[in-house]
Amino acid sequence: MFEVQKRDKDTNARAGLLKTSHGDIPTPIFMPVGTAGTVKGILQRDLVEEIDAKIILGNTYHLYLRPGIDILQEAGGLHSFMSWDRPILTDSGGYQVFSLSGNRKLKEEGAVFKSHIDGSKHIFTPENVVDIQRIIGSDIMMAFDECAPFPCDYEYAKKSVTLTHLWLDRAIKRFETTDPNWGNEQFLFPIVQGGIFDDLRKMSAEKVAEAGMEGNAIGGLSVGEPAEEMYRTVEIVNNILPEDKPRYLMGVGTPANILEAIERGVDMFDCVMPTRNGRNGMLFTSEGIINIKNRQWINDFSAIDLKTPSSVSVRYSKAYLRHLIISGEILGSQISSIHNLAFYMKLLRDARRAIEEGNFKTWKETTIKKVSARL
């Protein structure tokens, strides 16, 4: 399902193609986050026409709680429910169980947790998380993992990674003995954990590599550790993860984080930053980062960003967008979200082109400087 089409000669960056039943995905790729069956503030039509999202994320934890599995089953899966016919990847809920829900209890069987919505009690196991994702019908399912907090001590991280590995075996077993519900092929990606401890990361990467799944993920990063620790960990892990499978760095990150990770051989990314920070007035542009709430934009009637190929980036001025965000108008969130995602998508298309053209390293260095500047 994955083909490396071009390798950069100077770095570990590569351009690839990931094939799914719902369409092909050129890599490196950024995947907009659509937690509860919606990329917040954006019509599905605009995900295609304005952003050209090739694949979006859903979240097992959120979808399981609301609308719930019965509804998704009746709807014929998430694609049908939300009217989206391009690929979907679902996170396993591991991260959310530990970050959102109250009173969680970890057992070898799974994680018992309380809904952050109504306090009701539930259990996620490696097996039922596969079952739920079968019903959701995501093209790429994630194995249930424990995402250890940062910072955490070595002993905790070791216990956590050991549990995640036990769970992985059970998830794979369930995956291999069940079939897709809705006709589309589904892949299961295991997740490398291990905090920022090199030996645990190595051990985990070896375990994951050995599993022989169609793609692999790196979890537990971008949770508060310094960027340099993240990059080092990615290098260690990617030395072990197979070359011929896509590598997905979960929850990362800023434009700079993403380009550094591409250089180190990562192919897939997701992050709430372009939408969440966008709603709060943080804009990524070809000239650098803008806090649109700052007074300097109050009478700047130039376009948000002429170099970002979405109609809103070109149509609306910084002054108008500032007015909308300052006034708490929904339209401000919509414009910022579309713009930021269109910016991210273009950034990764440009990265791919640089790899294809053999000048990734130079392009990356110039680009990081430019897009990381604070305007």
Place this chain on the structure above:
Amino acid sequence: MFEVQKRDKDTNARAGLLKTSHGDIPTPIFMPVGTAGTVKGILQRDLVEEIDAKIILGNTYHLYLRPGIDILQEAGGLHSFMSWDRPILTDSGGYQVFSLSGNRKLKEEGAVFKSHIDGSKHIFTPENVVDIQRIIGSDIMMAFDECAPFPCDYEYAKKSVTLTHLWLDRAIKRFETTDPNWGNEQFLFPIVQGGIFDDLRKMSAEKVAEAGMEGNAIGGLSVGEPAEEMYRTVEIVNNILPEDKPRYLMGVGTPANILEAIERGVDMFDCVMPTRNGRNGMLFTSEGIINIKNRQWINDFSAIDLKTPSSVSVRYSKAYLRHLIISGEILGSQISSIHNLAFYMKLLRDARRAIEEGNFKTWKETTIKKVSARL
């Protein structure tokens, strides 16, 4: 600027054409409310492509406070600021000064009020409200009025309508001695007030008719009085307002209210209901009114409304929209707002067609029954 194209033989309904520098407006027409320079939750592109709004509203009170007149002046007016090249009507701020701001004080000179945003003190006079709307550049400006509360006693209503008439003379004087800022022709509509007191309404309608402006408005209705009082008042006023000028019933209303008013000779409408109630899950459909939060829609995978010509009405299911609204997702507000406005626009296009075809009365009776049903 206004031409009556067809009169219904059985009622006072008429089909007309209102010509402005930013485009022609077929009447009867519904005008989506874009208080602060945005129709909440809807991209300007979708106001055109999904809803086909022929004219939208802005609000002088809100725009004056935020982004402020200096910014609108620098931007070249509201059309340019918000990237909207179809007509705009601005409410004068009379209603908002009395409903939103704190500590307002009425003087003959004008209304002193405190900003609902930061408590700062301001004054609106008939003159400066014209000046502000000159800077905004709206195609249709409204004269500054006092909108009396409901209920209010006869003495208060009489004093209020007298003050509104004094203000009207001053507004017209200012209007006639100033020019548009941005090249487009601007009209000034006076507003009939007088509560639900027939003699005051008559007096006010006569005053307004006498002023000889290009169009006239009826204010101070749909503020809590029974619908029958509203209809009776509209009849009284429309008997006096000139036949050859457009009549605008401010802030009205439900689909039934609008059709009843069209029957009584009203041409223009605005109301926050389709957007505000939409955001809260109230949907107007060709089959009746839906509260999408009700459990009955949880697994209804049929389209929101196949007969409303917007892509969201047809694309998304009731179950999906329910999920979005229940989950507090922005996309729920977006879809509901687009759908409801597209429904209102179609309703008024259908009303116009019925007038043209000479069967308004029958059409109206069937339609009110259908669209007012609670599903």
